[in-house]
Amino acid sequence: MSQIDELVERVERLLVRYEELQRTNALLEQQLAGMTAERDSLRSRLNAARARIDALLERLPEPLAVPDPSDKEAG
Template sequence: MSQIDELAERVERLLVRYEELQRTNALLEQQLAGMTAERDSLRSRLSAARARIDALLERLPETISAPDGGQKDAG
């Protein structure tokens, strides 16, 4: 096999590999976009949950009495 034929074969293999990598990259970009959207959604839900918890905490009285009148047992 001549050097030109060998070179042509290597170039063909490289082109096939390049096309495979392009397809893989496109799939990874799709997965990344999906994960990014999911992350953003989870962050939004977390923020909303924090806001609800903060609102509930504000509604709690400043001090909560213990059932025994707030005094601890001296032991």
């Protein structure tokens, strides 16, 4: 095989590999976009849950003061 033929074969293999890498990259970009959207959705749900918990905590009555038995007044 001549050097030109070998070079042509190598270039063709490189082009095939390049196309495969482009397809793989496109798939990875799609996955990344999906995961980013999912992360953003989960963050939003987390913030909403936090807000609901904070609202519930605000509705709780203040704790009653329990007298300390060691604090005996004159008696």
